[in-house]
Amino acid sequence: MLEIIFFHQIWEGVLMAFRKKAIIFCVFIGMVFLTLPLSAQWFYFGRNKVQYTNFQWQVLKTEHFDIYYYPEMEELAEQGAYLAERSYAYLENKFNFTINRRIPLIFYSSHLHFQQTNVTPGYIPEGVGGFFEFLKGRVVIPSNGNLNLFKKVIQHELVHVFMHAKVYFSNKEHGRFDGTYPPLWFVEGLAEYWSGNWDAQAEMVIKDAVLHNYIVPLSQLYTIAGTYTMYKEGQAIIEYIAEKYGEEKILLLMENIWKHSKFSDVFKEVIGKSYEEFDNEWLYYLKKRYYPLLKKQDFSRMITETIVSEGYNFKPAFYKSPEEDYLVFVGNHTGYSNIYMTPITNAKNHKRKYKILVKGGRSSDFETFHIFSSKIDVSPDGWLAFSSKSGENDALYIYDIPGEEIIRKFQWDDIVGIYSPSFSPDGQRIVFSGLSFNGYKDIFILELKNEELIRLTNDFYEDNAPSFSPDGKKIVFSSDRTIYGNEWCYNLFVYDLESHLTYYLTTGRQQDYTPVWSPNGNYIAFTSDRDSSLNIYIADLSQVQSWNDQTYLDIPIRQISHFANAAFDPEWMDNDNILFAVYENNRFQIRKLSNVNQKIAEDTLPQYNSPLLTNIHWKFDRLEGDKVLAKLEYKKRYNLDIAQTQVNQDPFWGTNGGALLAFTDVLGNDQFYILLYNNAQTRSDFLKSMNFAFTKVSLGKRTNYAYGIFRFAGRFFNFKDDFFYEDQFGGFFTISYPFSHFKRLEFTTNLSYSDKETTFTGRRFAWLTTNYLSFVHDNSIWSYTGPVEGERYNITIGNTYDLRFSNVNYWTFLADYRKYLRLSKNFTYASRYLTLINDGRETRWFYLGGSWDLRGYRRWSIRGEKVVFTSHELRFPFIDYLGIKFPFLSMVFPGIRGALFFDAGNAWNGNDWNGLLGSMGFGVRFNLGGFLVFRFDMGRKTDFKTIDKKWFTQFFFGWDF
Numbered sequence: 001m002l003e004i005i006f007f008h009q010i011w012e013g014v015l016m017a018f019r020k021k022a023i024i025f026c027v028f029i030g031m032v033f034l035t036l037p038l039s040a041q042w043f044y045f046g047r048n049k050v051q052y053t054n055f056q057w058q059v060l061k062t063e064h065f066d067i068y069y070y071p072e073m074e075e076l077a078e079q080g081a082y083l084a085e086r087s088y089a090y091l092e093n094k095f096n097f098t099i100n101r102r103i104p105l106i107f108y109s110s111h112l113h114f115q116q117t118n119v120t121p122g123y124i125p126e127g128v129g130g131f132f133e134f135l136k137g138r139v140v141i142p143s144n145g146n147l148n149l150f151k152k153v154i155q156h157e158l159v160h161v162f163m164h165a166k167v168y169f170s171n172k173e174h175g176r177f178d179g180t181y182p183p184l185w186f187v188e189g190l191a192e193y194w195s196g197n198w199d200a201q202a203e204m205v206i207k208d209a210v211l212h213n214y215i216v217p218l219s220q221l222y223t224i225a226g227t228y229t230m231y232k233e234g235q236a237i238i239e240y241i242a243e244k245y246g247e248e249k250i251l252l253l254m255e256n257i258w259k260h261s262k263f264s265d266v267f268k269e270v271i272g273k274s275y276e277e278f279d280n281e282w283l284y285y286l287k288k289r290y291y292p293l294l295k296k297q298d299f300s301r302m303i304t305e306t307i308v309s310e311g312y313n314f315k316p317a318f319y320k321s322p323e324e325d326y327l328v329f330v331g332n333h334t335g336y337s338n339i340y341m342t343p344i345t346n347a348k349n350h351k352r353k354y355k356i357l358v359k360g361g362r363s364s365d366f367e368t369f370h371i372f373s374s375k376i377d378v379s380p381d382g383w384l385a386f387s388s389k390s391g392e393n394d395a396l397y398i399y400d401i402p403g404e405e406i407i408r409k410f411q412w413d414d415i416v417g418i419y420s421p422s423f424s425p426d427g428q429r430i431v432f433s434g435l436s437f438n439g440y441k442d443i444f445i446l447e448l449k450n451e452e453l454i455r456l457t458n459d460f461y462e463d464n465a466p467s468f469s470p471d472g473k474k475i476v477f478s479s480d481r482t483i484y485g486n487e488w489c490y491n492l493f494v495y496d497l498e499s500h501l502t503y504y505l506t507t508g509r510q511q512d513y514t515p516v517w518s519p520n521g522n523y524i525a526f527t528s529d530r531d532s533s534l535n536i537y538i539a540d541l542s543q544v545q546s547w548n549d550q551t552y553l554d555i556p557i558r559q560i561s562h563f564a565n566a567a568f569d570p571e572w573m574d575n576d577n578i579l580f581a582v583y584e585n586n587r588f589q590i591r592k593l594s595n596v597n598q599k600i601a602e603d604t605l606p607q608y609n610s611p612l613l614t615n616i617h618w619k620f621d622r623l624e625g626d627k628v629l630a631k632l633e634y635k636k637r638y639n640l641d642i643a644q645t646q647v648n649q650d651p652f653w654g655t656n657g658g659a660l661l662a663f664t665d666v667l668g669n670d671q672f673y674i675l676l677y678n679n680a681q682t683r684s685d686f687l688k689s690m691n692f693a694f695t696k697v698s699l700g701k702r703t704n705y706a707y708g709i710f711r712f713a714g715r716f717f718n719f720k721d722d723f724f725y726e727d728q729f730g731g732f733f734t735i736s737y738p739f740s741h742f743k744r745l746e747f748t749t750n751l752s753y754s755d756k757e758t759t760f761t762g763r764r765f766a767w768l769t770t771n772y773l774s775f776v777h778d779n780s781i782w783s784y785t786g787p788v789e790g791e792r793y794n795i796t797i798g799n800t801y802d803l804r805f806s807n808v809n810y811w812t813f814l815a816d817y818r819k820y821l822r823l824s825k826n827f828t829y830a831s832r833y834l835t836l837i838n839d840g841r842e843t844r845w846f847y848l849g850g851s852w853d854l855r856g857y858r859r860w861s862i863r864g865e866k867v868v869f870t871s872h873e874l875r876f877p878f879i880d881y882l883g884i885k886f887p888f889l890s891m892v893f894p895g896i897r898g899a900l901f902f903d904a905g906n907a908w909n910g911n912d913w914n915g916l917l918g919s920m921g922f923g924v925r926f927n928l929g930g931f932l933v934f935r936f937d938m939g940r941k942t943d944f945k946t947i948d949k950k951w952f953t954q955f956f957f958g959w960d961f
Helices: 002-034 071-095 147-173 184-193 200-211 218-223 228-247 248-255 263-271 275-295 597-601
Strands: 058-061 065-069 103-108 131-133 137-144 303-307 312-320 327-333 339-341 355-359 382-389 393-400 405-410 415-423 429-436 442-449 453-454 462-468 472-480 489-498 503-504 512-517 522-528 535-540 556-561 566-572 578-584 587-593 631-633 637-649 654-664 669-678 690-698 704-718 722-738 741-759 763-777 787-802 809-822 828-841 846-848 862-864 866-885 890-908 916-927 932-942 952-957
Touching: 058 462, 065 071, 071 103, 103 147, 131 147, 137 147, 147 184, 147 248, 184 228, 200 228, 200 275, 200 566, 200 578, 218 228, 218 275, 228 248, 228 275, 248 263, 263 275, 303 327, 303 339, 312 566, 312 578, 327 415, 355 382, 355 393, 382 415, 393 690, 405 556, 415 442, 442 462, 472 512, 489 512, 512 566, 512 763, 522 566, 522 597, 535 566, 535 597, 787 828, 846 890
Parallel strands: 065 103, 103 137, 312 587, 393 415, 462 512, 862 890
Antiparallel strands: 058 065, 058 631, 131 137, 303 587, 312 327, 327 339, 339 355, 382 393, 393 405, 415 429, 429 442, 442 453, 462 472, 472 489, 489 503, 512 522, 522 535, 535 556, 566 578, 578 587, 637 654, 654 669, 669 690, 690 704, 704 722, 722 741, 741 763, 763 787, 787 809, 809 828, 828 866, 846 862, 866 890, 890 916, 916 932, 932 952
């Protein structure tokens, strides 16, 4: 459930995707043009998007949509088609607007499949639930076993489709083709408001922000752009406007957007108040709404014991070793998600010690822990059961805590996702929730002795968080198979393993989650949003002798926590103490609730389940019959994505200009790029200086490849050949095979005819063949200005040879290793070791100097056929947050970083080594707009004999190495 908190951050990912498309092509053409990894000194890292699954795409055509799906999820696609058409009708009325084109919807049955999409080139984190991409107007959504969330995200993304079209139309109708666009808080707030009701998630975030005084006023909302708090505040603002001023004001904010260049002016005209005036009223309303709650509710930190507060912490499990009681949990303290263990003993007087049991995010075995959605469990013998993405599907692991090793790993071809594994009392069975290829989530039991897998449920309902009873004869789980399920409600159910019957444990229009049996079997603890916030409840089974269809009516439900914040994932330590996770003060922490039996006894007015008037199961309709216009096999059709032209005038090189065109299919699997430009200096040189490159990139399979042809001709300059003319045409082929998300093997070859004339050596002809083989590894994680933890390395060997005339023949070797050691949460020691060698006839030179390598020396001033270089930095926070507000502009600079640096290296030809050069000093970096890093360095140079007395300064752009 908690992954919902982060899924709307895709907006920034979509914007970044467009930047990456341009970057990918420019770097690619640059590599072809240079015919060796000269510029690739800087651009050869990055994690892999692995196409594990061979999808056989189909197209379902409805009245307004082209829906792309694969056969295994056909039923789910038909349900999605019904939901999409229903949402279209609803939003057409809300927006008073009609979309005059067919909308492409791309469905995936699981988030693991969704991460393989090529609609956006970047990596999709686990929290992202879908996105709208407006180059082709595509909407991409996974189901992941939750039909109600599937319905909400479909409608959420279609709000973006309608809003984008309506705002564009409003601007265009009044002649403003570069018109105003709503800010992100409005875009996402409206999508949330018109895609579902105010729920416990929204209540959790806004109430916590108000009661802990970090609620950000509308006038300052730009300072937290892109955060989940901003998304929920946007929803709260839209909802308040609709209630206070009328929902018609929301439409007017879009319809009048053409009148002003700033949205704040549109807001003032429509609402009648400036941002600041609105803040006074809205913030006062929030305080009046939430402050009185503290009369009956408590911050959990005031009445419970905090076990873990550092970082982000989820999914507590209890381990009782012979020596001590331990908390085992999934957490993210530095950027990587790990499974930690810590003693539960009170650590108020000393620093709590954490032991990492399993490191996540660094290797293909433990790529993703599903930190928000999958519980973990520890058996009495100290075996830890957890799931993690490993290759194409999830794997179920068993880790021996005393032995400190993985002892079992299970994977199944038809089970894509594995969630919340739990041991039986004897440790011989594991029950878990499994997501199948068709997109449905069911309950499975694994017999550890013979590795037999038993399926307990098999339908489209979402079954979550199963847990054994102390006698091992029953399983309790949370599910939307309740009669209220189509209202996005979850009740608890008990599955009898002897009779194979399922019984209601709770009923009602609420969301009951993560049930777990007490050791004595008398109680089941769970969390529920029954009082609008998530709190801990107890189902009292102490009087239950046997189970039947009416047992649920006699089970008292007692609330044992009255927190002002949200509680999750209760876990029994013994019969009187519970561990739980909590969201408080914008952090996820783990706490201990003691004296549970006393709290149960104090609840003298328990709730009882409402009787069921029917036992008919709910279902979403499927779009069938004449409403399905066609079902077809997917055939690739290519449309223009990008068309960009540029003309520039240079006093030395003259006038040049060109155009870039990019075409892709709707799934983004095939991409075509056409580059045309001319750099003629005279009219007679026009045809002679016509340049082009045609490239096809194929990303639909695990092995990615590209090929193309090119012709580059004109006058060029490098420091070895001085000014020269070269006419080069040929073709190339490159292939990349990813072993995992972190490692890949690449091979590039090209064949070209080169006619080159230099000032000093005259004219030479060559048929050049260039071949490079590279192995790349990258598991680094990044902060605002560059990597802060992990490692990256690239090893490349290659050869360039003149097949016809033997005028060119040289080999190339590159080794680049970078290590990022996290000294503490905010301090990183970064080191880099680089070797570059070209040796042979007509070699190319490598270069050092400038802000990216040997600082203090002019850019490209150190050059030669061979390079050695090392750089070391201590990276630390300089200014956490800097905001500047002008009357006409507001600017935010989060995470300004400082660095102490030391560089050493040199370049040389042949055997003319003349010693190391170096520099040392300090610098400041800050990120602007999420894609551009400003760098300022100051220091002194050295030849390791003396140190310059003069200080140098350098200013440039670029990420930290």
